[in-house]
């Protein structure tokens with residue numbers, strides 16, 4: 037039997053008991069850092085495969101350094117807490133795992149990061165597809181520019197800067213699109229609202245550098261590794277112009293929640309024939325096996341958790 041539990045104030049408690057006070061600093065100012073991790077359930081092995089968990093916690097701890105938060109835990113300790121919560125919750129289906137480090141001080145009218153207490157909490161929910169599209173995505177270029185590193189560093193998952201992604205995603209979906217492509221303030225391609233972006237031309241994988249205000253994506257790293265090592269593709273990191281996307285052979289997005297999904301249309305123009313391209317399909321096929329521990333080469337990317 038499964039139950040909804042949280043790791044909260046150092047203990048595992050029923051989710052209803054994991055509540056913060058309205059004075060909490062993070063609630064007012066977005067002074068928090070989060071992660072999104074997938075637990076992928078394998079029916080054949082009767083186990084949860086948690087995908088690249090340690091890398092997610094290393095990125096969380098980088099975000100904590102940015103916001104001067106000492107949560108008093110190492111990446112390995114955070115992995116242990118996560119494994120224990122997965123076992124206690126007992127879900128036997130795909131999960132979205134959400135760690136959150138936050139400024140827990142119950143103090144408002146204070147804009148200094150120093151001297152504010154911090155805490156760490158963890159929740160997990162059953163989760164299927166994030167982007168509700170069977171085939172290639174229909175995207176638009178957002179009128180909202182991606183937050184710049186000179187404003188709030190977007191390379192880590194600081195809660196406050198997600199207002200930027202949320203404005204873009206809201207605008208795109210209200211206009212009938214699946215997802216937004218965001219540009220840097222000086223007009224180069226940055227990423228999706230919650231995904232990194234890839235372009236393929238003549239079999240070469242082209243990606244914007246992280247310095248163009250995108251997240252240091254873990255799925256991005258997986259797709260690069262698979263493209264290079266399994267498909268022998270050349271990977272080129274360079275700035276990308278918006279108009280290049282219209283003429284690309286293939287464009288796809290990557291993210292923990294989104295997985296790997298092709299962009300078939302951008303700004304009401306088809307990209308190639310508008311369908312998922314052959315390289316995107318090939319990378320995705322290998323990735324889908326890797327995240328469930330079904331590819332021996334990438335088994336090390338997964339932490340196996342037995343659930344009773």
Ligand code: PMP
Pocket residue numbers: 072201227228229230231232250251252253254255256290291292293
């Ligand atoms: N960019 C943004 C803005 C995101 O929120 C995410 C999701 N974490 C990604 C990219 C993809 O990163 P990852 O593959 O590590 O989930």
